[in-house]
Amino acid sequence: MLEFADAHYSGRRTLFVEVILPLAIAKNYTYRVPYDMNDAIAIGKRVVVQFGKSKLYTAIISSIGDQAPEKYEAKYILEVLDSQPIVTTAQLQFWHWLAEYYMCNVGEVMNAALPAALKLASETKITVNKDMVVDKTTLHDKEFLILEALDLQPELTISDIAKLLGQKTVMPLLKLMFEKNIIHISEEVSDRYKPRRRTFITLNRIYQDQDNMRELFNILERAPKQADALLAYIKLSRHQKAITKNELIEESGAGAAAIKALIDKEVFVAEEKNVSRLHYENEDDGAVFTLSEQQQNVFIDIKRQFEDKDTVLLYGVTSSGKTQIYIRLIEEMIASGRQVLYLLPEIALTTHIIERLRNYFGASIGVYHSKFNDNERAEVWQKVLNNEYKVILGARSSVFLPYYDLGLIIVDEEHETSYKQFDPAPRYNARDAAIYLAATYKGKVLLGSATPSFESYFNARIHKFGLAELTERYGGVELPDIEVVSISEETKKKLIQSHFTSVLMNDMQVALDNKEQVILFQNRRGYAPVLICKICAYTPKCINCDVSLTFHKSSKKLHCHYCGYKEDTPNICPACGSTHLEYKGFGTEKVEDELSLLLPNAKIARMDLDTTRSRNALQNILNDLEEKKIDILVGTQMVAKGLDFSDVTVIGIISADSLLKFPDYRANERSFQMLAQVSGRAGRRGKRGKVVIQTYDPGHRVIKQVIDNDFLDLYFTEMEERKSFKYPPYYRIINLDIKHKDPEILHNQAIYLGNELRKHFGDRVIGPEAPLISRIRNYYIKSIMLKFEKDGVSIAKAKAIIREVITEFQTTKLSKGSIVQPDVDPY
Template sequence: MLEFAETHSTGRKTLFVEVILPLAIAKNYTYRVPFEMNALVETGKRVVVQFGKSKLYTAIILSISEQAPEKYEAKYILEVLDDRPLVTTAQLQLWQWIADYYMCYIGEVMNAALPSVLKLASETKITLNKDIELDRSQLHDKEFLIAEALDLQPELTVSDIAKLLGQKTVMPILKMMFEKNIINISEEVSDRYKPRKRTFISLNPVYRNDDNLKELMMILERAPKQADALLAYIHLSRNQKLISKNDITEASGAGAAAIKALIDKEIFIAGEKSVSRLHHEKEEETGIFDLSEQQQHALTDIKRQFEDKDTVLLYGVTSSGKTQIYVRLIEEMIATGRQVLYLLPEIALTTHIIERLRTYFGSAIGVYHSKFNDSQRAEVWQRVMAGEYKVVLGARSAVFLPYADLGLIIVDEEHETSYKQFDPAPRYNARDVAIYLANMYNSRVLLGSATPSFESYFNARIHKYGLTELAERYGGVELPDIEVVSITEETKKKTIQGHFTGALMKDTQEALSAKEQVILFQNRRGYAPLLMCRVCAYTPKCINCDVSLTYHKSSGKLHCHYCGYKEDSPTICPACGSTHLEYKGLGTEKIEDDLSVLLPDARIARMDMDTTRSRNALQNILNDLEEKKIDILVGTQMVAKGLDFADVTVIGIINADSLLKFPDYRANERSFQLLSQVSGRAGRRGKRGKVVIQTYDTAHRVIKQIIENNYHDLYFTEMEERKSFKYPPYYRIINLDVKHKDPEMLYNQAIYLANELRKHFGDRVIGPETPLIGRIRNYYIKTIMLKFEKDGLSIVKAKTIIRDVITQFQTTKLSKGSIVQPDVDPY
């Protein structure tokens, strides 16, 4: 555990601060504190520092001492940005643990943890505020010089202004100008987070007298738009206390000019008020429900196990009512005054479930995920730190928030791979970080899943975690009827239409006739995964990555899903000149296109990465599905996770083989989880649902286990293989990805690094091997895998050795141009 120096009292002591910079550097730097700032520095506050010759960064104070660094002369900090700490000591401890466990730098953790609005760099852009009339006669010389320069060049960086003024310390001047509203600071400066202001209207007290109001209405007969605005205000004021300009405009149809005229006549009084950027501030708690006997038993069992277990796994079949158990636990935790973190793997789930939870907790619940803009994220950060939010619902990054007193963490769908961050560092798993976080706060963790990860179920079976099971769906609803259809057989019989078997089309049409809804699952976006020449078999590939390009009909282009490269779709084969080019395979876009031909009257929508990029697109799709404006929803794995809609009765899995045949030791586990979760979306309320699985391999073991909902058979079969071949949860895995733009140099580097590691770990080192995709963004990749038995070598010691070997490698000439990326628990 880190030990932090106490804040020093003001005086002439020479103080030094060790700071965390948002950079991938091995050691923290120490800076000197100017005497006049001695009383301002405190652990967890942000300071502006110069790093290198000219770069400015926001850094976080990690510790304070009177000890100067031995190896270099300490530069002065330039500015203290906060009145009170922005980062708690508990967060700093968590950051250090993540850096140690996941073999990355604490600066990389800081980068992931802090919303970008709370960070500063020397390339931050400065512009003049055009919304005010600037009286330049009131400016100081340096402020005047900056304003004049911004007239000539509308945008300057902090570095530009430092050169302009001929001094390094410009942040105090810029901060003063920002506070005077003279400039805007964009990109990564904390001070650009300002409370959102809205203009609210009130009626001049003079006109609250009925006689005066009647007289006023008569005067305004000559100005009908102003009269309409006034009448709208009077009507709105009966039901709401605060009335904004927009409220009056919407209610009256009067424009801004009419409202401005009433303000100028002093009939209306305009005033600004800070409002939240977050929604649903005024919602009341209205949710009332009773737990079933099974749910009540599970709840009692969880609470009993929490007495001696920090972590409990709730294994409940799909639609068994896990969310209602979560709600009861949250209610009890709030009653004790402590906070709750509710983690979900996808933003799709977050936006869906937030509406349900707000029914129970109203404005006590905060939301945190990447679809929020920077200012919204900063606002949630501040409110969590102040203890205003008793419940925080979020995706994986919510583990980084500054909790005041965390009592319970719920990790829903704990098996999901979305909890793992793959790029960039830190490559952390939010589920595992949550367990460490709970340990810091002496709180409890509830892991929930209908298809638990083998690691969590293994820990429950060896009694490291508690275990509670819910075997029945809520309300006695039966699990869906699953039909497996052979694509091969239907192709022979010619009963298949495009990519849709006769069985799937029959069930879909019956559901539509009954005014019910259908979800079709295909785990690949785009129109067609492959464009191929029939003559020479040429396939267009990405110029940066070793992958074929996917055709997207919406853009008419070929896309790379790894680096974002796009190119026009050719009409003539570049290799042989043939015009016989055809699309192979199918993605969600093609399924949507084909369905619109086969079922022209059906209202079809698509939910994948392409259709949910904009901020509200995802919520709009879910709202349309809820309101039955969509008959058929086509989607990738986004549709598999926790969606709960009453009228979805048919689920179609277009091609199960793409999951089952994937070359990964977890393929069977992941296939079972994904297909079971997709199936669980059917028939959740009342009527039994139907699932149609289309596959070439109807006899596959996992297909049978899904039909029987036999998780235990899958678990025991797979675990035997994992034990034999030394895979988790019996062994720990650390991957080292070595990258270089020259494949020959990469080969030599990877071989050298693997041989150095073998000197310490012997046959625990496997590789180097070329991964499934051997080049991404022009970097060729080799992977070295290390497997460590849990009962053998200390994993802490092993990581220390790996770090030392990487550091030694990076000091050699051979390492030039290479990147080495450790990935702990990579899957």
């Protein structure tokens, strides 16, 4: 049979494909293509390959050639999964750039980029050998259990059997059963993406005749439920073209049996169809607005600058109407036939702004973020690939979608740290990645912010980027009145109630009396950050991380915000036996709790990670705020980003000091951004808002700069310091985190690695040092920082040397058990 195959394909080329596997391996593997698959392969298609002894993986073809690998014998690819490529050549170029720039492997990029439903699952399937008659009395207990289970379910996975037997290792037992010819073992790949299907109901054409319809109702007099279903169909058909079976059951109340009876009688025709999972799919409302004179001038200016600049920074004060300029640019880009990516830093913003943008773009806008399930993400992927969406609105992961012709990327709130991916690799910044991505399509990038990152503003000042400025709020609304209140003074005068100064309490009460809304900002979730013994100062710590546990009143437990560990709250100090335990500090949960006692008639809600975990929770909070079902919203930094509600007139910053006193060279920049952004939520439509900043340090330079809205003073002051101490944007930073479960071994490893790097880079190497949190998930951490000047140093060569040093380190015995994680542009 093999000889016949060789003879049949004797005139065909022997092809080899290099594939990207979703693994953290340094090099791509090459596989041989069976002759009968030669015509099926193409760059960007998925193939099934065996890697290692038995594991099957989905891989992406990255190149095709006729050269066999020199170092190993190429295995055959087992299957080609796609009729058309699902990854474009522009994407592959982007993946390779990300891997190179952010010092990771292209397999890690693939893992981050592809939706889980497009990465196929490899599972060992166990089935009964039906040709074998088994005497069950000769079987061991566990063998008997497995066969009994296979009688009930014809196919089981290894994990199913492990659960059934209550043990981890089942392969030896299955191997024995296989040798006895009792079972079959096969490695199968199953595609996880299944289209969503719905049953649609239509009326048989013969009953569209009036006489036939009257006759039908006469027949159904003895079947009232079926008559109800028919009436419900007629009612629904007046308002919508497509009617699903579920909608008909709900409208009629007749039940599934009545619908089935009408289908059996051929009154209704049932048809199953694939439907979209995206609820806004077919909505298309028109909306009209007019740009102000300043907006129109800036709009024209941006288009002019795009003629000779690929990237333009739009620096506009909060509520200046940046979104309206975005919409005009999107309209022009769609009219030219090209796609637009609108990046937002938070899912909170994505769900909020989609409601505004769908008024203008209807079904041509797609949404992509991590709250979508696997099938929904795969569906968006396919629609973008087929050029069905003209606009994609999404969080950072949407840079990975397979665009057809990307003409414009808008990066809103470009300063936000949420654009940076910290774990796992690739540790990319979506803002910077977007600039490279747009270049691959010869597209443009618009960065928008009321408080630009220093890097972007620096690039605009040296004319690498264009710069457009909006200096006035839309509609002539004044910037909010900002009042700074000293917590120390209020405490001395005994005016403070709980965590609220008399000024903030008074302003909140006035807003409530006027039927207006309040947002309170506290940049820490949970109830209390620290539980401490008053006698011996014992504080409960996480067993896996070097952090104290935070008390959450909702669960009545102590939580670790790094690894998720939880434990019961002690009533007695485990160290000294004292009962004098008290909570120190406060988070959003405590603010909400105490506010409900001080203002019992106010409707209070909380918006933080704990209250927005479920899929629709966030949207429900925003809807309630818009519909004025909430008087006071308490939140973390989520409330600072892009929310636009007309009746929010008072903003309270409960404790500005937690932002200002952070040990980070960006602390002042981040504090200004956060305070200015939160303040910008107040008084956005015709009413001047009020912002109350509570602090122990009312004379702090950054607070004065926020009050004066003086970004330039902040910028020039901070940039002098950064130049002196060799920080971005004058220098590039690469961090290396070395991790190990043994602190002594880690110390030796980090010293060795630091010394090896110094041989090449000298005093550009700083450390190793223990970071602020030196143990996470049972791994101790040491950090090495490398600083490279922008001029006179090839960063590509520096990265190549760092890779070589890490590789050499990993070949030594000393590296055993360690993890080395490079992070390029870590902040």
